[in-house]
Amino acid sequence: MDGNIFEKILGQDCLFVDRRAFDHAFEPTRLPHRGHEVESLVRNLVDALNGHIPSNMLLYGVPGSGKTVVTRFVLGQLLDKGEEMGQSVETYEINCRNVDTKYRVVQTIASKLGRRGDTPIPFTGWPTDRVLEELISRMDRAGGVHIIVLDEIDNLVSRAGDGLLYNLTSLNTSLRNSRCCIIGISNDLNFTQQLDPRVTSRLSQEDLVFHPYGAPEIQDILSERVNTGLREDVIEEGVLELCSALAAQEHGDARRALDLLRISVQKAEQRSQKTVDRRHVRLAQSQLEYDQVTPVLKTLPLHQKLLVLAIKLNEDNGMRNISTGETYRTYSDACMKISVEALTPRRISSLLNELDTLGIIMARNVSKGRGGRSKQVNSAIPKGVDAISIMGESEPLIAEAALGRYNLQSQL
Numbered sequence: 001m002d003g004n005i006f007e008k009i010l011g012q013d014c015l016f017v018d019r020r021a022f023d024h025a026f027e028p029t030r031l032p033h034r035g036h037e038v039e040s041l042v043r044n045l046v047d048a049l050n051g052h053i054p055s056n057m058l059l060y061g062v063p064g065s066g067k068t069v070v071t072r073f074v075l076g077q078l079l080d081k082g083e084e085m086g087q088s089v090e091t092y093e094i095n096c097r098n099v100d101t102k103y104r105v106v107q108t109i110a111s112k113l114g115r116r117g118d119t120p121i122p123f124t125g126w127p128t129d130r131v132l133e134e135l136i137s138r139m140d141r142a143g144g145v146h147i148i149v150l151d152e153i154d155n156l157v158s159r160a161g162d163g164l165l166y167n168l169t170s171l172n173t174s175l176r177n178s179r180c181c182i183i184g185i186s187n188d189l190n191f192t193q194q195l196d197p198r199v200t201s202r203l204s205q206e207d208l209v210f211h212p213y214g215a216p217e218i219q220d221i222l223s224e225r226v227n228t229g230l231r232e233d234v235i236e237e238g239v240l241e242l243c244s245a246l247a248a249q250e251h252g253d254a255r256r257a258l259d260l261l262r263i264s265v266q267k268a269e270q271r272s273q274k275t276v277d278r279r280h281v282r283l284a285q286s287q288l289e290y291d292q293v294t295p296v297l298k299t300l301p302l303h304q305k306l307l308v309l310a311i312k313l314n315e316d317n318g319m320r321n322i323s324t325g326e327t328y329r330t331y332s333d334a335c336m337k338i339s340v341e342a343l344t345p346r347r348i349s350s351l352l353n354e355l356d357t358l359g360i361i362m363a364r365n366v367s368k369g370r371g372g373r374s375k376q377v378n379s380a381i382p383k384g385v386d387a388i389s390i391m392g393e394s395e396p397l398i399a400e401a402a403l404g405r406y407n408l409q410s411q412l
């Protein structure tokens with residue numbers, strides 16, 4: 001082989017100027033269409049600079065609506081201003097998906113306040129009350145205002161209950177030389193229903209809802225990133241519109257739009273093309289759909305896989321709105337072919353609900369007259385994804401069941 005194998009690729013024109021602009025962790029300096037949310041946070045948190053205690057806040061909004069990025073931006077500016085004014089402000093951002101126990105949350109915050117000579121707080125092992133006491137004494141030692149952001153707070157509550165929130169929202173009664181404020185972030189609007197009403201009233205002194213972005217708003221967000229991250233004139237007409245429209249359909253998720261755009265550019269690059277057009281967006285969309293649904297299909301338990309198989313077999317035979325009865329018949333047939341005992345119809349009905357929650361199928365209830373109800377199902381797997389093969393690769397029994405002959409109803 002002539003020369004170094006990296007040479008050819010290295011020499012290729014790159015459409016990106018700065019790929020990092022499309023990273024999930026990128027922190028943009030401008031946040032279009034979030035002026036109101038930024039201002040609400042600023043109005044509250046400015047108290048930290050005036051030596052008062054800001055209210056605790058709860059931020060809500062669908063995934064990708066900018067909750068994390070807006071909060072980080074505001075806290076960054078707050079820290080800068082605090083430093084400039086000589087006001088002691090400390091901020092802590094905890095992602096409760098990763099740090100999901102009371103002990104770990106308190107330990108993480110207290111460790112950030114550690115100084116040389118302090119006894120290190122172990123990751124586990126101390127009684128939680130002792131870690132809490134250590135936190136209080138370290139906060140007081142540092143003085144000033146401490147702002148604790150609990151991102152994806154619903155994860156913490158569903159795993160560990162609301163005990164920690166009770167403790168954290170009462171910290172101000174124990175602190176002598178410092179003050180503390182809690183900002184909770186959630187994409188589950190109903191999460192406060194899991195909380196003790198006393199915790200809710202302390203935590204949600206101010207609520208801030210991030211509405212889902214519409215397509216034109218997403219387009220503005222994308223335009224900003226194009227300016228920072230891509231070479232000039234690589235995006236053809238209609239590309240940003242299409243990315244935004246597709247992401248707006250997905251509950252207005254800016255993350256999805258940025259991913260679509262990034263993958264579209266990569267698709268163009270892989271084909272050594274100098275501009276990105278709508279075909280690249282379509283390719284990117286199928287890849288994203290494929291990447292999203294494949295791991296779910298692969299990891300489904302056997303009986304759910306068999307159910308998906310039953311639905312797909314019926315759909316491949318031209319059926320739509322397949323009744324639960326029909327699904328069950330094909331499913332039991334499949335079970336028989338691989339000598340597995342079929343589950344009861346009642347159990348299957350609840351498995352269908354689970355598949356619906358996972359977004360693999362769409363199930364809807366229809367009334368059957370005389371108060372009777374039944375379910376109709378359709379698969380929600382994108383067209384380009386060969387669900388049966390994917391499931392068959394990860395579970396040989398499915399491959400075996402798929403080979404059998406079925407006596408299927410066809411569409412009337």
Ligand SMILES: Nc1ncnc2c1ncn2[C@@H]1O[C@H](COP(=O)(O)OP(=O)(O)OP(=O)(O)O)[C@@H](O)[C@H]1O
Pocket residue numbers: 023024025026027028030031032033034061062063064065066067068069070186187221254255258
């Ligand atoms: N107004 C905006 N301007 C620029 N970028 C934005 C804006 N809103 C969101 N983004 C970008 O979209 C992506 C998703 O935003 P973010 O992570 O803040 O969403 P989120 O509401 O926290 O979602 P989740 O509930 O899933 O955590 C990030 O890459 C972020 O930079």
Ligand SMILES: [Mg+2]
Pocket residue numbers: 067068069151
């Ligand atoms: Mg977030």
